Amino acid sequence: MSEAIYGPIITLLVALLFGWLLIQGFRTGTATFEQPGITLSGRRKDQPVRFWAVTALLSFLTFSMILATIWQILIPDGTGG
Numbered sequence: 629m630s631e632a633i634y635g636p637i638i639t640l641l642v643a644l645l646f647g648w649l650l651i652q653g654f655r656t657g658t659a660t661f662e663q664p665g666i667t668l669s670g671r672r673k674d675q676p677v678r679f680w681a682v683t684a685l686l687s688f689l690t691f692s693m694i695l696a697t698i699w700q701i702l703i704p705d706g707t708g709g
Contacts, residue, residue, distance in 0.1 A: 632704040636697050643693035650686040659683050 653659030659682040660669040668685065670678025 632700070636700040639693050639697040639700060643690055643697060646686055646690040646693060650683065650690055653679070653683055653686065659686065661686060 649661065650659075657672040657679075658669060659672075659679050660667065661682055662668075668678075668682050670676075670680070670682050672679045
């Protein structure tokens with residue numbers, strides 16, 4: 629399989645994962661972003677700053693992955709010209 633095929637698929641799956649974490653955070657009131665070294669989390673009720681910080685991080689990552697997917701589909705060779 630070529631990179632032009634699996635690259636957008638992987639970035640789309642990662643965007644869906646981050647989007648799912650973001651939606652679950654809003655639904656449950658607890659935003660979490662787990663990593664092997666550190667887990668970022670915050671509850672909307674009693675930790676609003678941490679909640680919105682994690683939500684902003686997840687929003688940024690989701691938006692970045694969506695842009696990366698679109699970029700890879702529209703310009704598969706990466707030259708832009």
